[in-house]
Amino acid sequence: MRNRTNLNNIFLIISIFEILTVASSLLEAKTEEKVDSCVECHRQQDALLSNPVLVWEKSIHMENRVGCADCHGGNPASRDNAMAEEAGFIGVPVPQQIPALCAKCHADVKKMRQFNIRTDQFAEYKTSIHGKMLFEKGDAKVATCISCHGSHEIRKTNDPASPVFHSNVPATCGKCHSDPDYMKPYGIPTDQLSEYKQSYHGKILFGEIHGKNRALVPNCADCHGIHGAIPPGGGEVANVCGNCHSVVLKSFREGSHYTALENSGVPKCIDCHGNHKILYPGIEMFKDACSSCHDAGSIPLTVADEMADILEVTRKKAELTESSLEIIKDSGRNIDDLVLDMSKVTNNLVKSKTITHTVDLEKVKGLMTEAQGSLSNIDKKVEEIRSDVQKRKKFMFTAVGFLGALIVLLYIRFLMRPE
Amino acid sequence: MKKILKKLVDVEWKELLKTGLEKRFNFSFEAQGARIRKFLITPVAEQFSWLNFFGIVICLLFVILLITGLSLALYYKPIADDAHLSIKYIMNSIPSGWLIRSIHHWASTLLFIFVFLHFWRIYFTGAYKYPRELLWFIGLANLALVFLFGFTGYLLPWSNNSYWSTQIMTSEIKDIPLIGDYIMLFIRGGEGVGSGTLTRFFVSHIVILPGLFLAITGIHIWMIFRQGLTKWKSVSPKNYRYSVSVMLLDINILIFVLFALLISLSVFIPAGLGDIADPLRMPAKIIPAWFMMPIYNLYKFFPREIFIFNRGTLFAMSSSVIILLLVLLPFLDRNEQYNPLKRSVIAVIGIAGLVLLLFLISYGTGR
Amino acid sequence: MPLFKDILNRRDFIDWLGGAGFFVSAWIIGKPLLKFLFPPSNVMEIGGSKIAVAKLDDIPEGRSKTVLYKNVPVLVINTRAGMAAISGVCTHLGCYLVWDYLKQQVACPCHLASFNTKGEVLSGPPPAPLSRYNVEVVNGKIYLTGFL
Numbered sequence: 033m034r035n036r037t038n039l040n041n042i043f044l045i046i047s048i049f050e051i052l053t054v055a056s057s058l059l060e061a062k063t064e065e066k067v068d069s070c071v072e073c074h075r076q077q078d079a080l081l082s083n084p085v086l087v088w089e090k091s092i093h094m095e096n097r098v099g100c101a102d103c104h105g106g107n108p109a110s111r112d113n114a115m116a117e118e119a120g121f122i123g124v125p126v127p128q129q130i131p132a133l134c135a136k137c138h139a140d141v142k143k144m145r146q147f148n149i150r151t152d153q154f155a156e157y158k159t160s161i162h163g164k165m166l167f168e169k170g171d172a173k174v175a176t177c178i179s180c181h182g183s184h185e186i187r188k189t190n191d192p193a194s195p196v197f198h199s200n201v202p203a204t205c206g207k208c209h210s211d212p213d214y215m216k217p218y219g220i221p222t223d224q225l226s227e228y229k230q231s232y233h234g235k236i237l238f239g240e241i242h243g244k245n246r247a248l249v250p251n252c253a254d255c256h257g258i259h260g261a262i263p264p265g266g267g268e269v270a271n272v273c274g275n276c277h278s279v280v281l282k283s284f285r286e287g288s289h290y291t292a293l294e295n296s297g298v299p300k301c302i303d304c305h306g307n308h309k310i311l312y313p314g315i316e317m318f319k320d321a322c323s324s325c326h327d328a329g330s331i332p333l334t335v336a337d338e339m340a341d342i343l344e345v346t347r348k349k350a351e352l353t354e355s356s357l358e359i360i361k362d363s364g365r366n367i368d369d370l371v372l373d374m375s376k377v378t379n380n381l382v383k384s385k386t387i388t389h390t391v392d393l394e395k396v397k398g399l400m401t402e403a404q405g406s407l408s409n410i411d412k413k414v415e416e417i418r419s420d421v422q423k424r425k426k427f428m429f430t431a432v433g434f435l436g437a438l439i440v441l442l443y444i445r446f447l448m449r450p451e
Numbered sequence: 452m453k454k455i456l457k458k459l460v461d462v463e464w465k466e467l468l469k470t471g472l473e474k475r476f477n478f479s480f481e482a483q484g485a486r487i488r489k490f491l492i493t494p495v496a497e498q499f500s501w502l503n504f505f506g507i508v509i510c511l512l513f514v515i516l517l518i519t520g521l522s523l524a525l526y527y528k529p530i531a532d533d534a535h536l537s538i539k540y541i542m543n544s545i546p547s548g549w550l551i552r553s554i555h556h557w558a559s560t561l562l563f564i565f566v567f568l569h570f571w572r573i574y575f576t577g578a579y580k581y582p583r584e585l586l587w588f589i590g591l592a593n594l595a596l597v598f599l600f601g602f603t604g605y606l607l608p609w610s611n612n613s614y615w616s617t618q619i620m621t622s623e624i625k626d627i628p629l630i631g632d633y634i635m636l637f638i639r640g641g642e643g644v645g646s647g648t649l650t651r652f653f654v655s656h657i658v659i660l661p662g663l664f665l666a667i668t669g670i671h672i673w674m675i676f677r678q679g680l681t682k683w684k685s686v687s688p689k690n691y692r693y694s695v696s697v698m699l700l701d702i703n704i705l706i707f708v709l710f711a712l713l714i715s716l717s718v719f720i721p722a723g724l725g726d727i728a729d730p731l732r733m734p735a736k737i738i739p740a741w742f743m744m745p746i747y748n749l750y751k752f753f754p755r756e757i758f759i760f761n762r763g764t765l766f767a768m769s770s771s772v773i774i775l776l777l778v779l780l781p782f783l784d785r786n787e788q789y790n791p792l793k794r795s796v797i798a799v800i801g802i803a804g805l806v807l808l809l810f811l812i813s814y815g816t817g818r
Numbered sequence: 819m820p821l822f823k824d825i826l827n828r829r830d831f832i833d834w835l836g837g838a839g840f841f842v843s844a845w846i847i848g849k850p851l852l853k854f855l856f857p858p859s860n861v862m863e864i865g866g867s868k869i870a871v872a873k874l875d876d877i878p879e880g881r882s883k884t885v886l887y888k889n890v891p892v893l894v895i896n897t898r899a900g901m902a903a904i905s906g907v908c909t910h911l912g913c914y915l916v917w918d919y920l921k922q923q924v925a926c927p928c929h930l931a932s933f934n935t936k937g938e939v940l941s942g943p944p945p946a947p948l949s950r951y952n953v954e955v956v957n958g959k960i961y962l963t964g965f966l
Contacts, residue, residue, distance in 0.1 A: 245945045248943075248945065276943075278929075278930075279928075279929045279930055361724075362539075362542050362543070362549070362721065362722075362723060362724050363543075363549070363721070364542060364543055364548065364549035364721075365543055366543040366544050367543075368885075368886040371886060371889075372884055372885075372886060372891060375884075375891055375906075375914040376914065378912075378913070378914065379913050379914050379927055379928065382911060382912075382913050382928045383913075383927060383928055386928070386929070424718050425718050425719070427718075428714050428715055428717075428718040431711070431714055431846050432711040432714060432715055434839075434842070434843065434846065435707040435708075435710060435711045435843060436707075436711065437839075438707055438836075438839045438840075438843060439704050439707050439708065441832065441835055441836055441839060442700055442703060442704055442707075442836065443704070444832055445700070445829070445832045445833065445836060446697065446700050448828065448829045448832060449697070518851070522851060522854055522855060525855065526857070532888070536869070536888070544858065545854060545857060545858065546850070546853040546854060546858065547850035547851070547853050547854045548854060550850050550854075551850070551851065551854050707843070710843075710847060727888075727889070
C-alpha cells in the first residue's frame with residue numbers, strides 16, 4: 033500500500049508540473065505576440081527618441097492598432113533586428129515619400145470604409161499647389177500630410193486638440209504662410225492670417241464675437257479646399273462664397289454685376305468685400321467699394337448713391353419710429369399690434385442687405401417703399417395716441433380750472449359767513 | 452285700491468323714518484343736531500395755523516391712497532411675472548387705469564413729502580415735549596409704517612429695477628449681527644427675492660400695514676384731541692373767528708387743491724413701468740426708490756471693515772444710535788421753550804440733519 | 819333740492835352753487851374711478867399662468883396668426899393635429915417668421931430657412947430649433963401657458 037500511494041503522489045506532482053509548464057509557455061507565447069520592440073526600446077531612450085512613442089500613445093493610430101512598422105517598416109516582433117532593411121525599414125521618410133506612405137492605407141477604400149473616412153485625399157493633393165510643387169519641382173518645404181496632421185500625434189479632426197480641428201486650422205496654415213522668411217522664395221503675401229483675424233469670420237472663429245456658431249464660419253480650408261488647396265479662380269469665387277451665402281448668390285445672379293462677371297471676370301465677391309479681411313458690410317461700402325471700379329459721375333455711381341440714400345433714410349425712419357414706440361409704451365393704450373407691424377419693417381431691412389447684390393435700384397426701392405409705408409402707418413397710429421394724451425391734458429386743464437373756480441367760490445362763501 | 456294709494460301718500464315718510472330710527476337706537480335727531488351745530492361753531496385753538504395742516508393733509512392723502520389702491524388691487528395679480536403684466540394691462544387696457552395708477556403713485560410721493568414736513572414741523576416747534584412724549588412715539592411708529600408702505604409697494608410692479616433694488620436692500624439686512632439672517636428670511640419669504648417675497652409684500656401692503664396705520668393714526672388723533680395743541684403764540688394770528696366749520700372749509704379747499712395737483716401731475720408725468728423683472732439679468736444701474744436712498748447711501752457710506760466690525764454691524768449700530776436719540780428726544784430736551792428761534796441747539800442740529808437727509812437722498816444714482 | 823325761487827340772498831345762492839359744484843367735482847373725480855371698476859369686455863384677459871392671445875375663430879384651419887406673448891412674437895398655427903405655438907423669431911439672424919400656407923411650413927423671408935410646426939429646422943442657415951409654447955383652447959379662446 034505504501035508503494036501505491038508513493039506512485040500516485042509522483043504522478044500527481046509530474047502532472048501538476050506539466051500543467052504549469054504548458055501554462056507558462058502559453059502565457060509566454062501571448063506576451064511574446066504583444067511585443068512591439070520599437071515601442072519598448074524607444075520608450076527607454078532620451079527625450080528626442082522617446083517623444084514619438086509618448087505622443088503616439090495618445091493618437092488615433094494607437095487606438096486602431098496602427099504601429100510604427102506600418103509607416104516606417106521594419107519588424108517590431110524582433111528585438112534584435114527590428115530596424116532591418118530586409119523587413120522594409122525606411123527610417124525617417126523624406127517629404128516626397130510621405131503622401132504615398134499615408135495613402136497606402138488612406139486611399140484604400142476597403143480599409144477606410146469601416147472608419148467612414150474619405151479616400152480621395154492623395155488624389156486631391158496631387159492637384160493642389162502643395163502637391164504640384166512637391167512632385168513636379170521636388171520642393172520639400174511645402175506642406176505634406178504630416179505638416180498639418182502631425183506625424184505621431186495624429187488625432188481625429190473633430191478632436192479640439194487636433195491641429196486640423198475647425199478653429200485650429202488658421203493657426204496650422206499660418207505656421208508656414210505667416211512666416212515671411214519661410215515664404216520668401218515664393219513671393220506670395222504672408223498677411224493672410226493677420227487679416228483673417230481682423231475679419232468678421234475670424235473674430236467669430238476665435239471667439240471674440242459671442243452668440244454665433246463657430247462651426248459655421250469658414251476657415252482657410254473651407255474656401256481654399258482641404259487637400260486640393262488652391263486659391264479659388266476668378267469664376268469660382270462667387271460659388272465658393274455662395275456655398276454659405278446662398279441667398280446672396282441667388283440675388284447676385286439676377287443682377288448686372290453677374291453679367292459683368294461672366295463677361296469680363298469682375299466684380300467677384302472679393303473685389304468689394306476683400307478676401308481675407310472681410311468686414312461686416314455697412315452703408316459706407318456704397319461710397320468706398322463702388323468707386324474702385326466706376327468713374328465719378330457715372331450712372332452706376334449715381335445708382336449707388338440713390339440706393340445708399342434710400343437705405344439710410346429708411347433705416348433712420350425706422351429708428352425714429354422705434355424710439356417713439358418706446359416713449360408711448362405706457363401711455364394707456366396697448367401697442368402690441370404696432371410692435372408686430374414694426375417686426376415686418378425689420379424683416380424688410382434685413383432682406384435689403386441681400387437684395388442690394390442685385391444692384392437693381394427698382395427692387396431696393398420697392399422693398400424700402402413698402403417698409404416706409406408700414407412705418408407711416410405706425411407713425412399715424414402713434415400720432416393718434418399722442419393726440420389722446422393731449423386730450424387728457426385738455427381734460428386736466430378744465431378739471432383743474434373748475435376746481436380752482438370752486439376754491440374761489442368757497443372763499444367767497446367764507447367771506448360771506450355770518451358772524 | 453285707491454284707498455291704499457291714498458293712505459300711502461298721506462303718510463309722512465320722512466317723519467316715520469326719523470321716529471323709527473330714534474326709537475330703535477335711543478337717540479334724538481334734535482339733540483344730536485344741536486350737538487353737531489355747537490361743535491361746528493366752537494372756535495379752534497387760537498394757535499392753530501397753516502403749520503398744523505400737514506397732519507390733515509397726510510390723512511387726506513391716505514384716504515386717496517386707500518381708494519386708488521383698492522381699485523388697483525381689483526386688477527393686480529400678486530404672482531411673479533403676472534404682476535408686471537397685470538400692471539401693464541391696467542395702464543394700457545383699462546379705462547382710466549393710467550390715471551388711477553398715476554394718482555396712486557403721486558399721492559404716495561406727496562405722502563412722503565408731507566410726512567417729512569410734518570416731522571420737521573413737530574421737531575422744530577417742540578411739540579414732542581412734556582406732556583406729549585407718547586404722541587411722539589406713536590408718530591415715529593407711523594413714520595416707520597410709511598417707510599414700510601413705500602418699501603413693500605415698490606416691489607409690487609415687479610420691474611427689473613424694483614426687483615434688484617429690493618434684492619440689494621434685503622441683502623443689506625443680512626449683515627446685521629445675530630438676528631440679521633432671521634429678519635432677512637422673514638422679509639424675503641425664501642432664500643432670494645422671489646414669488647414668496649411678492650406675496651408677503653402684497654399682503655403687508657394691503658392688509659397688515661393699512662390696519663396698523665389706521666389703528667395707530669386713530670390713537671394719534673384721539674391723543675391730539677385729548678391733549679390739545681401746544682400752547683405758544685401762533686405763527687399767523689387771525690383777526691376773525693376761526694371755528695370748526697371754517698376749518699372744514701379750509702380742508703375742503705385743501706382737498707380740491709390736492710385733487711388738482713394729483714391730476715395735473717398724473718397727466719404730465721404718468722407713472723412709469725420698466726422692463727419685467729429678470730432674475731438672471733442685473734441692470735447696469737440699480738436705483739432704489741428715492742425715499743430709500745438715505746438708508747441706502749448711509750449703508751454705502753461705511754467702509755467694508757473697521758477693526759472687527761463689518762459694514763452691516765456699523766450700519767446697525769449707527770442707525771440704532773440715531774433711532775435711540777430720536778425716541779429719547781422728549782426726555783433729552785426738557786425746557787419749556789417751543790419757539791424754534793429761541794432753541795438754538797435743537798435748531799442747529801435740526802437744520803444739519805435736514806441738510807444731511809437731502810444730501811443722502813440726492814447722492815448718486817445707484818450702483 | 820332747493821328751487822331757484824327759494825334762493826333769496828347771495829349767500830344761499832353761493833351755497834347752492836357750492837352744492838352743485840360739489841356734485842360736478844364728484845363726477846369729475848368719480849367717473850374715471852367708476853369706469854375703472856368695470857373691465858372692458860373686448861380686451862383679452864390675462865391671468866395666472868394662462869394668457870389669452872387669440873380667439874379660435876380668428877385662425878381657420880391651415881392658417882396661422884402672429885401674437886405677442888410676454889413681449890415675444892409667437893406664431894399660433896391651426897394644424898390638422900391641433901394648435902401649435904412656436905417662437906416667431908428666426909434663430910439665424912432674428913427675422914420674424916411667416917407661415918407658408920401653400921407648403922404648410924414656417925418660413926423665414928430673409929434667408930429661406932424653413933421650420934416645421936414643431937420648430938425643428940428643415941432647411942436653411944438657422945443653427946437651432948424654435949422654442950415651443952404650450953397651447954390650450956378653452957371656450958373658443960386660445961391660451962398660451964408657458965413653454966412646452
